[in-house]
Amino acid sequence: MDAEERAALRRRLHARRDAIADLWRRAIARTAFSSADPAAVAGALARLADDAGELLAAEALIPERAQDLGAALVALGYAAPEALRGTLQTLGRELPAALPADQLAALQPRLLALLREVAVGFCAAQRDTILAEQEAERRGQLAERRRVEVARRASEAQLRAVVGNLPVALLALDRGGIVTVAAGRGLAALGLTREESVGRPVADLLAAAPALAKDAARALTGADTATVATLGEVVVEVRHAPLRDESGAIVGAIGVALDITARRQAEERLRAVVDHAPIVLFALDRHGTFTLSAGQGLAALRRRPGETPVGHSIFEVYRDAPAVLDHARRALVGEAFTARTVVADATYETHYLPLRAADGTVTGVLGVGTDITAQARAERALRRREARLSATEETLLPLLERADLPTYRQVGAPLGLDQDRVRDLVRSIAGKLEVDARREVVVATLRDQGLL
Numbered sequence: 001m002d003a004e005e006r007a008a009l010r011r012r013l014h015a016r017r018d019a020i021a022d023l024w025r026r027a028i029a030r031t032a033f034s035s036a037d038p039a040a041v042a043g044a045l046a047r048l049a050d051d052a053g054e055l056l057a058a059e060a061l062i063p064e065r066a067q068d069l070g071a072a073l074v075a076l077g078y079a080a081p082e083a084l085r086g087t088l089q090t091l092g093r094e095l096p097a098a099l100p101a102d103q104l105a106a107l108q109p110r111l112l113a114l115l116r117e118v119a120v121g122f123c124a125a126q127r128d129t130i131l132a133e134q135e136a137e138r139r140g141q142l143a144e145r146r147r148v149e150v151a152r153r154a155s156e157a158q159l160r161a162v163v164g165n166l167p168v169a170l171l172a173l174d175r176g177g178i179v180t181v182a183a184g185r186g187l188a189a190l191g192l193t194r195e196e197s198v199g200r201p202v203a204d205l206l207a208a209a210p211a212l213a214k215d216a217a218r219a220l221t222g223a224d225t226a227t228v229a230t231l232g233e234v235v236v237e238v239r240h241a242p243l244r245d246e247s248g249a250i251v252g253a254i255g256v257a258l259d260i261t262a263r264r265q266a267e268e269r270l271r272a273v274v275d276h277a278p279i280v281l282f283a284l285d286r287h288g289t290f291t292l293s294a295g296q297g298l299a300a301l302r303r304r305p306g307e308t309p310v311g312h313s314i315f316e317v318y319r320d321a322p323a324v325l326d327h328a329r330r331a332l333v334g335e336a337f338t339a340r341t342v343v344a345d346a347t348y349e350t351h352y353l354p355l356r357a358a359d360g361t362v363t364g365v366l367g368v369g370t371d372i373t374a375q376a377r378a379e380r381a382l383r384r385r386e387a388r389l390s391a392t393e394e395t396l397l398p399l400l401e402r403a404d405l406p407t408y409r410q411v412g413a414p415l416g417l418d419q420d421r422v423r424d425l426v427r428s429i430a431g432k433l434e435v436d437a438r439r440e441v442v443v444a445t446l447r448d449q450g451l452l
Contacts, residue, residue, distance in 0.1 A: 003059075004255060004272075005405075006057045006058070006059065007097075009053075009056070009057040009103070009107075010053060010054060013049075013050075013052075013053030013054075013057065013095065014050055014053060016094070016097075017046050017049040017050045017053065017112070018046050018049075019094075020049040020090070020091075020094045020095070021042060021045040021046040021048075021049045022042070023094060024045050024048075024049060024086075024087065024091070024094075025041065025042060025045050025425055026087065026088045027086030027087070027090045028073075028078050028082070028083040028086040028087060030082075031078055031080040031082040031083040031086065032077050032078045032079065032080055032083060033077070041076060044072070044076060045076075048069050048072055048073070049059050049091075051065070051068075051069060052066075052069060052091055052118075053095065055069075055114055056095055056107065056110060056111060056114055060108055061113050061114060061117070063113075063120075063410065064114075065116045065122050066114050066117030066118055067117050067118070067121025067124065068121060069117075069118045069121060070087075070117075070118040070119060070120065070121030070122030070123070070125060071121045071122065071125035072120055073087060073125075073130055074122060074125035074126050075125070076215065077197060078209070079125075079126050079129055084119060084122045084123075084124075086119065087122070088115050088118070088119065091114075091115060091118070092111065092115055093397075094115075095111060096108075096111055097374060106376045108217070127154065151252070168184045168185075168186040168256055168257060168258050168259075169182075169183075169186035169187045169189065169190050169192070169255075169256070169257040170182070170183045170184045170186075170254070170255070170256055171197070171205075171216075171254070171256075171257075172218065172252060172253075172254050172255075172393065173202055173216065173219075173243075173252045173253045173255070173256040173385070174251070174252045174256070175220065175250065175251055175252055177201050177203060177216065177217065177220060177253075178199065178201055178202070178203075178204050179198055179199065179200055179202055179205065180198065180199075180252070181198070181199050182194045182197035182198050186236070186257055186258065186259050188293060189231070189234045189236055189257065189259040189261075190206075190209075190231065190236065190257060191203060191208070191231070191396045202216045202255075203216070203217070208231065210227050211227055211229055211232060212227060212229055212238050212255075212257075213446065215227050215238065215240045215255075216240055216255055218240070218253070219240035219242050219253035219254075219255070220242065220250065220253050221242075221250070222242050222250055223240075223242070224237045224239070224240070224241050224242075225238075225239065225240045225241075226238070226240075227444070228260070233261070234259060234261050235260050235261045235264045236257045236258060236259055236260065236261075237257070237258045237260050238255060238256070238257040238262050239255070239256050240253055240254070240255045241253065242253055279295045279368060279369060279370050279371070280293070280294075280295045280348065280350075280367070280368070280369035280370075280371070281293075281294045281295045281367070281368055281369075282294075282332075282366075282367045282369070283311075283355075283364060283365065283366050283367070284314060284328065284331065284332070284364050284365040284367075285363070285364045286362060286363050286364055287313070288313050288314045288315055288328055289311065289312065289313050289314075290308075290309040290310045290312055290313075290314060291310065291312065291364070292310065293308055293309050293310050295369075296342065311353075314328050315328070318343070318347070321341070321343050323339075323341050323342070324341055325355075325358070327339050327341065327350065327352060328365070330352070331352035331353075331354055331365040332354070332362060332365055333362065333365070334354045334362050335351055335354070336352060336353050336354060337351075338352070339352070340352065340372075341369075346371055346373045347371070347372050347373045347375075347376035347377075348369040348370065348371055348372065349369065349370050350367055350368065350369035350370075350374075351367065351368045351369075352365060352366075352367050353365065353366045353367070353368075360384040
């Protein structure tokens with residue numbers, strides 16, 4: 001082609017550039033999502049189509065400029081292989097459209113070379129884009145790895161600082177029972193240091209405490225253990241547990257020792273105070289079984305010296321005291337209250353407090369009873385004097401106050417009184433005493449026995 005023919009081709013392609021760009025856009029539109037404005041994309045494709053026409057009509061093809069066309073397409077976001085295919089098909093069909101046969105034959109080598117260089121530029125840009133994305137991802141991963149490593153080291157340092165200052169001893173063992181970690185201020189309570197502990201068999205370290213060494217060995221077989229041991233003047237609570245891998249296989253064990261010397265001493269001081277106080281301090285679990293029973297006031301309740309109800313049910317221990325059992329049932333369903341009770345000729349004023357879990361469920365009962373026998377006797381004597389009870393009523397009153405008498409017959413029989421006479425006397429006593437039947441032991445007992 002001479003200069004005049006190339007100029008004519010250039011003008012014709014420039015006139016068709018918008019139509020070519022529109023066909024080009026349709027061919028690649030579904031191959032990618034571009035965040036660019038559609039009008040901007042159409043304008044960019046029109047300029048690329050114009051550049052392609054210039055390259056095709058030029059005296060000599062400049063490969064680098066043709067490659068720039070392919071790279072520009074990738075820069076627009078159309079980097080999928082389908083976009084390249086649509087580009088080559090559209091340009092290969094539309095650039096030489098309606099040319100005479102002789103011009104088409106002359107341009108065919110140039111057109112093929114142009115399309116080849118567009119493909120080269122496209123593939124090179126696509127490769128560079130992929131490499132850049134991979135590099136960015138690699139750098140991001142390295143940055144994240146460094147961040148995680150820094151955070152891990154900081155966390156480990158913080159953990160070491162925390163554990164190192166806790167009043168506990170932490171020992172980690174491998175599968176063979178060799179200590180791999182030793183930390184915590186509590187090591188001193190065991191007579192150990194970190195330096196002399198790591199790398200040694202736990203059995204050697206705990207030779208002076210064979211029960212603890214046995215617990216460590218049991219943990220390596222899968223058992224969880226808890227033991228309180230006295231080492232010289234130090235009391236420690238030690239818990240051992242197995243360490244497992246993701247498959248559940250035992251790979252070691254961990255032991256945590258807590259120095260409870262101060263707590264034990266405080267408990268002993270509290271127990272000494274409670275044991276010498278004229279009270280009864282008791283605790284029940286949710287089934288009514290005694291878990292604690294202390295206080296000097298127990299002396300009046302024990303059937304034999306040294307007898308303790310701990311481990312026994314209150315419903316068995318006080319089966320002959322219906323009022324006590326009624327109070328226990330009320331407290332175990334969640335009622336907090338104070339009540340007077342007569343047990344074994346002693347009168348107690350007892351505060352019942354339900355114990356609850358975090359969800360509000362009753363887990364037991366705490367009770368504090370004060371022996372007010374002398375006070376109750378004085379109150380009854382005062383009331384009797386004020387009420388001016390008859391001799392028969394004076395004789396009948398102590399019997400009525402016995403909470404363990406189930407029927408009126410047992411009340412009246414010692415005095416030779418029939419049912420009607422007992423009822424008349426009971427009403428007379430209650431009227432003369434003029435007390436609140438909900439609070440007063442005597443009247444409550446009378447009502448319980450069906451005498452009022």
